[in-house]
Amino acid sequence: MKAKIIITPKKAVVDPQGITVKKALEHMGYTGVTGVHIGKYIEIDLAPGTDKAAAQKALNDAAFKLLSNPVIEDYNLEIE
């Protein structure tokens, strides 16, 4: 089993990396790009047979306390 966590900067937070990459894409001639947001991807390996609901609860807790900073970031958690 794997947990996949995608962390993105909150919309209100200035994301200089995203802005710079957006400008680079425009410079390269890619059109229609209205925004780039750069975050993090974390993959967590879980022991086989782990209870999915319990893992979901524990990882939400971990994501809130450590894996993301709720002041500046949002996260999305998926377990498969």
Added chain:
Amino acid sequence: MNFAVLQFPASNCDQDAVHAVRLLGHSARLLWHKESSLGDTDCVIVPGGFSYGDYLRCGAIARFSPVMQAVKQFADNGGLVLGICNGFQVLTEAGLLPGALIRNRDLQFHCENIFLKTATNDSPFTSQIPTGKILRVPIAHGEGCYFADEATLAKLKANNQILWQYCDASGNLTDSANPNGALQNIAGICNEQRNVAGLMPHPERACEPLLGSDDGKWIFESIFAALKNKTVATCA
């Protein structure tokens, strides 16, 4: 006065902080991050550096060190805690100070002298700074852009929690004097109770003329005065 300077793996301004406190006539010792007690401590300094390699986010892992539990308790009891640079990041991650420090707006690491305006003398960290004095101190960071949501920012202003702002040599809060894009040119803040403060610049690197400036000493002198007047709690 006894200062405890925390030491995490990859702290690198810990010795500078100890040196500055001793130079200014008080005692300071290093405190390893695995310690769970502060011992005889009047003030805690969370120093600059790259604790835990800045992995995940700056300060994100250091906040879970055993010593931080003791620091939190010390702060909750009214003890003085000063976070410098990475220490400021650790304190925001720990929830002891509001907001967060994010990547500099130009994505560059800035290592230079800047000017600081003291926004209020009403704190144990700023009381002795001469009125109108512009402090010239160094910065050295890549993630020093202060961010807080609008409600938090409004609260900081209403409670006079903004302590230092980046300014030009004449004290004007201009955008070009802002090295990292921090909201409202914020360089340092304190908590609502005013006993915990953090700032991105390094006052400990500017406490003697040999280093080009001794303006940083005013921040330490303010702490000494607060402790001398016993206006704050200590830990025996």
